[in-house]
Amino acid sequence: MKTFNYLRATDVDVALQRIAVEPGARFLGGGTNLVDLMREGIEAPETLIDITRLPLDGIEELPDGGLRIGALVRNSDLAAHPVVRGRYPFLSQAILLGATGQIRNMATVGGNLLQRTRCLYFYDEASACNKREPGAGCAAREGFNRGNAVLGTSDACVATHPSDMAVALAAIDAVVEVRSSRGTRHIPLTEFHLLPGTTPHLESQLESDELITAVELPPLPVAAHSYYRKVRDRASYAFALVSVAAALDFGADGRIADVRLALGGVATKPWRARTAEQLLLGAAASEDSFATAAAAELAAAVPLPGNAFKIDLACRTVVAVLRRLTTERSGS
Amino acid sequence: MRLNCTVNGEARQADDVWAGESLLYVLRERLGLPGSKNACEQGECGSCTVYMDGTPVCACLVAAGQAEGRDVVTVEGIADGPVQQAFLAAGAVQCGFCTPGLVVAVHDLLARDSAPTDPEIREALAGNLCRCTGYEKILDAVRLAVQR
Ligand SMILES: Cc1cc2nc3c(=O)[nH]c(=O)nc-3n(C[C@H](O)[C@H](O)[C@H](O)COP(=O)(O)OP(=O)(O)OC[C@H]3O[C@@H](n4cnc5c(N)ncnc54)[C@H](O)[C@@H]3O)c2cc1C
Ligand code: FES
Ligand code: FES
Numbered sequence: 342m343k344t345f346n347y348l349r350a351t352d353v354d355v356a357l358q359r360i361a362v363e364p365g366a367r368f369l370g371g372g373t374n375l376v377d378l379m380r381e382g383i384e385a386p387e388t389l390i391d392i393t394r395l396p397l398d399g400i401e402e403l404p405d406g407g408l409r410i411g412a413l414v415r416n417s418d419l420a421a422h423p424v425v426r427g428r429y430p431f432l433s434q435a436i437l438l439g440a441t442g443q444i445r446n447m448a449t450v451g452g453n454l455l456q457r458t459r460c461l462y463f464y465d466e467a468s469a470c471n472k473r474e475p476g477a478g479c480a481a482r483e484g485f486n487r488g489n490a491v492l493g494t495s496d497a498c499v500a501t502h503p504s505d506m507a508v509a510l511a512a513i514d515a516v517v518e519v520r521s522s523r524g525t526r527h528i529p530l531t532e533f534h535l536l537p538g539t540t541p542h543l544e545s546q547l548e549s550d551e552l553i554t555a556v557e558l559p560p561l562p563v564a565a566h567s568y569y570r571k572v573r574d575r576a577s578y579a580f581a582l583v584s585v586a587a588a589l590d591f592g593a594d595g596r597i598a599d600v601r602l603a604l605g606g607v608a609t610k611p612w613r614a615r616t617a618e619q620l621l622l623g624a625a626a627s628e629d630s631f632a633t634a635a636a637a638e639l640a641a642a643v644p645l646p647g648n649a650f651k652i653d654l655a656c657r658t659v660v661a662v663l664r665r666l667t668t669e670r671s672g673s
Numbered sequence: 674m675r676l677n678c679t680v681n682g683e684a685r686q687a688d689d690v691w692a693g694e695s696l697l698y699v700l701r702e703r704l705g706l707p708g709s710k711n712a713c714e715q716g717e718c719g720s721c722t723v724y725m726d727g728t729p730v731c732a733c734l735v736a737a738g739q740a741e742g743r744d745v746v747t748v749e750g751i752a753d754g755p756v757q758q759a760f761l762a763a764g765a766v767q768c769g770f771c772t773p774g775l776v777v778a779v780h781d782l783l784a785r786d787s788a789p790t791d792p793e794i795r796e797a798l799a800g801n802l803c804r805c806t807g808y809e810k811i812l813d814a815v816r817l818a819v820q821r
Contacts, residue, residue, distance in 0.1 A: 342693045344691075344693065345692065345693065346692070347674070347692030347693075347736070347738045349738060349741065369736065369739070371734075372734055372735060372736050372739060373716055373731070373734050376695070376734045376735075376736055377715050377716060377734060379693070380714060380715075389692065389736070389738075391736070391738055391739060393739060415728075417728070440716075440800075441716075441719065441799050441800025442729060442778070442781075442797060442799075442800055443716070443719055443722055443729050443730050443731045443778070443800045444716055444731065444734075444800065446728040446729060446730050447730045447731070447734065447735065577795070577796060577799040578799040578800065
């Protein structure tokens with residue numbers, strides 16, 4: 342690991358002033374991704390600004406029924422929070438299906454959003470990777486691409502965004518609050534991550550001097566009826582091949598009155614499935630309408646030899662999750 | 674830099690710590706506590722599991738500076754409890770490399786839940802890999818520790 346300076350920030354403004362004058366600096370959250378990447382030599386910041394002592398670790402109920410989550414709230418604490426479990430159960434489920442207890446106890450909300458891809462070739466310094474080294478090429482296209490994305494890909498990059506938590510947040514229409522010495526901005530989570538296009542090394546809208554300070558959840562009654570399902574090679578402790586975050590509610594006429602759907606494991610960013618949502622809204626709940634909506638969402642998929650199976654798997658998982666939510670609603 | 678933290682109930686200090694060191698390195702190489710093991714150094718195997726401020730973490734991914742002022746408990750700090758004895762009694766130790774991390778993880782599980790079901794045990798220990806035992810004896814050890 343390259344040597345670097347280490348600073349411990351106890352004040353948000355001081356941290357922001359520091360990063361503004363030191364472009365080579367990076368914030369250190371739980372470190373569960375950054376420390377690993379530094380050890381692998383994939384990231385080499387000149388300065389680490391440890392932000393874990395900043396007072397951004399609270400979860401606050403908002404007057405409108407929403408929730409404000411500090412950027413330094415640990416993943417475990419967020420998953421265990423009674424309001425999250427009651428009003429946004431799929432967010433809690435998504436977090437608990439990621440990583441392990443030891444990792445979730447350290448990992449922060451901000452760091453989870455900014456964790457980097459698990460594409461094998463991004464991690465292997467001997468391979469070509471446009472994300473690691475712009476212009477180098479992409480070894481995943483010709484290589485072992487079972488884990489790679491089918492949606493939102495480009496010629497330059499097929500790496501998935503690995504977060505489970507962010508998939509549920511995309512379905513919730515969460516908003517990311519970011520601050521710099523220039524001021525505060527609010528970015529919808531669905532726009533926070535960037536598609537790779539020709540610049541896969543640029544992964545989010547966050548500027549290098551900006552700190553994520555909070556994530557806000559809007560009040561969302563449909564989210565009380567939600568479910569997160571993660572399909573992976575092992576029953577536990579693996580990144581998603583496909584994951585589905587869904588929330589579903591019915592009107593008095595029995596038709597779908599509200600629906601939220603997002604996909605993980607298949608796309609280059611947390612994937613809000615708006616095409617499917619539009620088809621589902623107002624439709625009768627049936628295997629047919631679920632399957633049609635899922636197929637429409639996946640119609641844009643561009644498979645590689647190793648990951649073509651994900652298209653059918655994603656469709657079937659969407660149908661299974663919607664079926665489950667429908668059964669739960671009619672049973673209650 | 675100088676690092677101050679509480680380890681197994683005692684105020685400890687380590688000098689000339691490099692910021693890029695892990696808490697695991699500090700514990701093993703500077704504070705003479707080799708119980709926590711260094712295997713993958715990537716957060717994947719759990720052999721380095723220690724308590725930090727009461728929650729189990731992978732010490733290999735904790736940058737030394739992050740431990741400043743924190744309360745750390747290693748496997749050495751819980752050696753007197755029933756968990757380690759149960760591992761011995763159940764024959765859940767072969768090469769022993771995974772054992773210290775598992776002892777901490779099981780200690781935490783039982784502190785949160787005095788009667789975990791088998792699926793709960795499996796999920797709680799998902800972050801602790803063992804390449805020798807096939808896990809059956811480890812499950813036996815947890816059940817035994819529960820009884821005690
Ligand atoms: C073995 C293992 C298995 C895993 N499995 C899963 C899984 O199944 N599903 C899943 O979703 N995740 C998984 N993860 C990833 C884990 O969720 C992330 O490592 C974690 O969420 C990152 O959070 P952190 O606080 O530790 O981030 P850090 O490592 O501290 O930081 C990550 C990045 O975010 C930046 N950053 C952090 N906080 C802020 C902030 N407030 N403002 C601006 N920038 C910031 C850092 O500069 C860095 O670039 C796994 C990780 C490991 C090690
Ligand atoms: S050595 Fe820390 S998890 Fe493997
Ligand atoms: S006993 Fe050898 S790794 Fe578990």
